[in-house]
Amino acid sequence: MKLITKLLTTSAMVAAIAGCSDSTTEETTAAAPEMSKDSIKVGFVYVSPTGDAGWTHSHDQARKYLEAQLGDKVETTYVESVPEGADAERVIRNMASNGHNLIFTTSFGYMNPTLKVAARFPDVKFEHASGYKQAENVGSYFARPYQGRYLSGLIAGKMTKTNVIGYVAAFPIPEVVRGINAFTKGVREVNPDAIVKVVWVSTWFDPAKEREAAETLILQNADVLTQHTDSAAVIQTAEAKGKYAIGYHSDMSEYGANAHLTSTIHNWGPLYVEKAKAVLNGTWKKENLWLGIAEGATDLAPINDIVPADVKAMVAEKKAALKAGTMRVFKGPINDQSGVEKVSKDDSMTDGALLGFDWFIEGVSGTLPKS
Amino acid sequence: MDIELITNILYATIRTGTPLILVALGEMVCEKSGVLNLGQEGMMLMGAVVGFMAAVTTGNLFVAVLIAVLAGILMSLLFGFLSISLVSNQVATGLALTIFGGGLSAFLGANYVGIGLDGVQAMFIPLLSDIPVIGKIFFQQDPLVYLSFIMAGLVYWVFKSTRLGLNIRAVGENPEAANAMGINVHRVRYMCVMFGGAMAGLAGGYLSLAYTPLWSEGMTAGKGWIALSLVVFASWKAERIMLGAYLFGAASIMHLILQGTRFEIAPNLLAMLPYVATIFVLVLLSSNRAKTKLNTPKSLGVPYRPQL
Numbered sequence: 183m184k185l186i187t188k189l190l191t192t193s194a195m196v197a198a199i200a201g202c203s204d205s206t207t208e209e210t211t212a213a214a215p216e217m218s219k220d221s222i223k224v225g226f227v228y229v230s231p232t233g234d235a236g237w238t239h240s241h242d243q244a245r246k247y248l249e250a251q252l253g254d255k256v257e258t259t260y261v262e263s264v265p266e267g268a269d270a271e272r273v274i275r276n277m278a279s280n281g282h283n284l285i286f287t288t289s290f291g292y293m294n295p296t297l298k299v300a301a302r303f304p305d306v307k308f309e310h311a312s313g314y315k316q317a318e319n320v321g322s323y324f325a326r327p328y329q330g331r332y333l334s335g336l337i338a339g340k341m342t343k344t345n346v347i348g349y350v351a352a353f354p355i356p357e358v359v360r361g362i363n364a365f366t367k368g369v370r371e372v373n374p375d376a377i378v379k380v381v382w383v384s385t386w387f388d389p390a391k392e393r394e395a396a397e398t399l400i401l402q403n404a405d406v407l408t409q410h411t412d413s414a415a416v417i418q419t420a421e422a423k424g425k426y427a428i429g430y431h432s433d434m435s436e437y438g439a440n441a442h443l444t445s446t447i448h449n450w451g452p453l454y455v456e457k458a459k460a461v462l463n464g465t466w467k468k469e470n471l472w473l474g475i476a477e478g479a480t481d482l483a484p485i486n487d488i489v490p491a492d493v494k495a496m497v498a499e500k501k502a503a504l505k506a507g508t509m510r511v512f513k514g515p516i517n518d519q520s521g522v523e524k525v526s527k528d529d530s531m532t533d534g535a536l537l538g539f540d541w542f543i544e545g546v547s548g549t550l551p552k553s
Numbered sequence: 554m555d556i557e558l559i560t561n562i563l564y565a566t567i568r569t570g571t572p573l574i575l576v577a578l579g580e581m582v583c584e585k586s587g588v589l590n591l592g593q594e595g596m597m598l599m600g601a602v603v604g605f606m607a608a609v610t611t612g613n614l615f616v617a618v619l620i621a622v623l624a625g626i627l628m629s630l631l632f633g634f635l636s637i638s639l640v641s642n643q644v645a646t647g648l649a650l651t652i653f654g655g656g657l658s659a660f661l662g663a664n665y666v667g668i669g670l671d672g673v674q675a676m677f678i679p680l681l682s683d684i685p686v687i688g689k690i691f692f693q694q695d696p697l698v699y700l701s702f703i704m705a706g707l708v709y710w711v712f713k714s715t716r717l718g719l720n721i722r723a724v725g726e727n728p729e730a731a732n733a734m735g736i737n738v739h740r741v742r743y744m745c746v747m748f749g750g751a752m753a754g755l756a757g758g759y760l761s762l763a764y765t766p767l768w769s770e771g772m773t774a775g776k777g778w779i780a781l782s783l784v785v786f787a788s789w790k791a792e793r794i795m796l797g798a799y800l801f802g803a804a805s806i807m808h809l810i811l812q813g814t815r816f817e818i819a820p821n822l823l824a825m826l827p828y829v830a831t832i833f834v835l836v837l838l839s840s841n842r843a844k845t846k847l848n849t850p851k852s853l854g855v856p857y858r859p860q861l
Contacts, residue, residue: 230770231659231663231666231770233663233664233666233667239667263770380812381809381812382812383809384821384824385774387769387771388774389765389767389769389772389774390569390760390764390765390772390774390776391774391805392765393764393765394565394569394805394806394809395809397565398565398806398809398810401558401561401562401565401810402810413765413767413769414667414669414767415765415767418669418765418766418767422672436667436668436669437669437767438669548812549812551819551821
């Protein structure tokens with residue numbers, strides 16, 4: 183009897199533990215087909231689940247767009263919830279060795295694993311998002327969401343009544359700092375009295391903490407909120423408290439019909455189609471792309487009708503100027519938090535300076551932790 | 554700081570502490586009976602996802618909360634069956650339950666990510682909610698917060714002055730003696746484990762239906778583990794669990810408030826504040842070693858095999 187009990191326990195435990203591996207779904211076909219330019223296999227590696235309404239969601243939408251555009255010519259597969267690090271290398275190598283011609287690795291931490299695997303599979307093309315290293319068969323690409331931030335900042339500046347705007351931010355890295363500064367630039371351009379209050383939550387994803395941060399900002403008089411984290415909790419909080427909010431990553435209007443003014447969104451679809459076509463035609467070459475509103479990689483979600491028509495018109499005008507390249511977001515004069523001029527009137531910041539942004543511009547309230 | 558800001562902070566403190574109180578009370582009762590269930594996180598996640606799914610499909614939040622509780626109970630029964638009936642190692646089984654709950658909830662909820670929900674609304678208690686300051690803090694909350702007050706009182710009372718409380722303690726201290734007294738050890742342990750599951754499911758439901766009405770994978774963000782340590786630091790006392798949970802809540806709010814002031818401390822250091830403050834105070838409270846030892850269930854984590 184004792185033995186049977188023991189056996190039962192063990193098998194139940196094994197079953198319980200086996201159940202957990204469900205969270206990483208792998209969708210690949212077994213057989214590796216002959217490489218052919220008539221059709222290619224495109225793989226995607228995601229850092230979080232596809233349904234998170236955030237970063238990964240935007241890449242998965244683009245994957246679907248790619249399938250819809252190229253039909254039979256492409257076959258796409260993806261692996262979601264892949265942790266950055268050793269696991270990533272295993273997943274990427276697996277994809278490379280079972281017949282994928284083009285692999286998109288969509289998180290910063292995949293950069294080194296991608297390069298490592300790429301060196302061993304010279305025939306496979308790799309595209310890495312948000313990194314800075316390239317190789318013969320590894321290109322990199324990123325969007326310029328800060329342009330969308332700037333446009334949404336214009337709206338926030340016009341909509342605030344208390345002149346306090348809240349910003350829930352994850353970590354003080356250049357990408358986040360750039361977004362905060364661009365947003366503030368927009369806010370101050372239409373409303374020089376407004377300030378942008380920043381609260382760091384030290385996590386990319388924790389809906390409860392994001393909500394607490396949003397509530398704290400509301401306590402401090404903020405009446406328009408935005409976030410650089412991955413959930414929609416900030417939008418929901420604004421909706422519940424009767425404030426305004428601006429989303430990020432994807433159109434978050436369904437989380438707050440009244441609160442949601444607009445969202446800065448990523449649109450990778452056209453780029454993915456272009457890259458897939460290049461591999462099909464044999465014209466692929468490594469590039470380091472930083473695509474913005476002009477290329478359609480960054481965009482604004484439809485603006486809520488609460489926003490007055492003249493504000494909408496102004497945003498449309500600025501957007502057109504960014505698209506045409508006649509205007510830049512970080513054009514001088516730009517002062518830092520202490521009021522010292524950092525960029526002069528006739529200057530504007532270079533891409534290099536933007537990539538290393540480590541100071542706040544005037545109008546941001548909050549401290550930037552120094553590392 | 555003006556009075557309104559303080560009121561608002563305390564109001565948010567109660568809300569933040571509530572899920573911790575719910576899980577920790579359940580775990581406390583469970584541990585009092587001698588069963589250490591490390592599956593809190595898994596049970597909470599299951600409660601959160603199943604409750605949310607029920608809310609989306611039925612549109613009835615009351616039913617959704619009940620289903621969240623039920624999900625917690627079912628998960629705890631799985632644990633109970635393995636660790637009580639089959640006498641498996643409680644620590645390993647509990648850990649497996651957490652991993653299992655995390656995976657299963659992600660699988661079940663995959664299609665529910667990104668759906669918005671109105672969530673449980675605040676319910677003002679007549680008369681009491683009109684009291685200045687106190688009324689806003691304690692009596693303008695949602696029904697689940699009131700339930701956490703009631704449950705804390707109930708658990709306190711049961712262990713303070715009922716035979717049931719005494720029986721549970723007997724089972725947790727010395728199951729053989731309890732058995733000799735005619736107490737059905739397995740039945741008591743099952744009931745306590747199920748209570749723990751129900752409370753964890755409720756806490757999960759509170760998160761996905763009231764606190765942040767949405768479902769996202771791993772949304773409990775370690776609250777089950779915090780509650781687990783809270784039980785130990787509160788030396789298995791309901792009133793200290795409440796204190797610890799609110800302290801934790803207050804400190805997590807303060808860490809965000811302080812960032813807006815001239816108080817220049819690195820946010821990552823401030824992020825530690827809730828943990829440090831809670832542990833510090835509870836350690837102070839339980840610094841009397843003899844008393845603490847008296848409170849610790851002696852047979853905690855030891856499976857009971859009836860002598861045949």
